[in-house]
Amino acid sequence: MADIENDPVVVVGLGRFGTSLALELARRGTEVLAIDKRSKIVQSLSGRLTHIxxxxxxxIDTLRELGVAEFYRAVVAIGGDLEASILSTALLVELGIDDIWTKAVSRQHARILERIGAHHIVLPEQDMGERVAHLVSGRMLDYVEVDDNFALVKTRPPREIVGTPLGDTRLRSKHGVTVVCVKRPDEDFTYASADTVLEYGDVILVAGPIAKVERFAERA
Structure with missing residues (x-):
């Protein structure tokens, strides 16, 4: 079986999002085929991306000539031109790409992309806005939504669970959340266990349904 994680990636559209993505993939050792119709953009990045x-x-004939159909994974990072975004995504679906990621600029745009076959939809501005809103409005140190109703939150332990082994706190039955990791001052994160005893000054990663992790973080 092929090593999917190291498979080359096609990136279509080299605006700020697409460029940042392509450069980071290349930095991490992933082979990238970057495509953009604007020759000036391509020229400006030619020294930083090997295949552009x-x-x-x-x-679709152009995509076939470039060998795009041979790729397992592709990202459509076009944002401003909705027609081009939708058509490029549809062509990648037609070419049989197994894993298609597409940038959307609105929920309506995202729904269209889902209907034509995109496997993953990214809403960079909206997702970041929602994340910052959670951080600004509460006591969370960081917030990552990992599914429609599930999040991972970085926060401080509330007083009620400090000094007690986690296994005795009944966090899951009382609050519906799980402490996944803990970080002591000046130390790295480590996995939490039933025997872990939290201290004031610790930072914890808590997983659970969004509403429940939000309420738990407010107890800190």
Whole structure:
């Protein structure tokens, strides 16, 4: 079985999001084929990305000539041109790409992309706005929504569970959340266990349904 994690990735659209994505993938050792119809953008990145081409990703013959159909994973990072975003995604579906990630600029745009076959939808501005709103409005140190109703929150332990082994706190039955990791001052994160005793000054990662982790973090 192929090592999917190291498979090359096609990135279509080299705006700020697409460029940042392509460069980070390349930095991490992933081979990237970057495509953008704007020759100036392609020229400006030619020294930083090994495989980059000025081409029209809304033309299926062009995509075939570039060998895109041979890729397992692709990202459509086009944001401003909704027609190009939708058409490029549809063509990748037609070419049989197994794992298609697409940037959307609105919920409506996202729904269209889902209907035509995109496997993953990314809403960068909206997702970041929601994350910052959670941090600004509460006592969370960080917040990551990992599913529609599940999140991982970085916070401080509330007083009620400090000094007691986690296994005795009945966190899951009382609050519906789980402490996954703990970080002592000046130390790295380690996995929490039933025997872990939290202290004031610790930082914890808590997982659970969004409403429940939010309420738990407010207890800190």
């Amino acid at each position: 081409v000025a081409a029209d990703a809304t033309d």
